Amino acid sequence: GLLVAGLAHGLAPSARQAELLPAAGLIGELILVAGQTLFERLMGQTATLSVVVEFAGGLFFLFLLLKGRLR
Numbered sequence: 001g002l003l004v005a006g007l008a009h010g011l012a013p014s015a016r017q018a019e020l021l022p023a024a025g026l027i028g029e030l031i032l033v034a035g036q037t038l039f040e041r042l043m044g045q046t047a048t049l050s051v052v053v054e055f056a057g058g059l060f061f062l063f064l065l066l067k068g069r070l071r
Helices: 002-011 017-041 049-070
Strands: none
Touching: 002 017, 017 049
16 A cells, blocks of 8 residues: 555655545555466466465564564
8 A cells, every 4th residue: 555655656746636536546456456366377376366465464564563673
């Protein structure tokens, strides 16, 4: 989500919400379709990309929690 928002902000011609929202939707859709295609074709996996994204997000969240405790 943050990646898509940052890309949309950088690629949209202005910071108006009327341009950012459709740009973010299109960029998000393209990233998910491309990621799912790469996941299925190149890696030979049959699972959906959302499983991988959720797993990676969970690991990153745990990393942030543990990093905060070590301070």
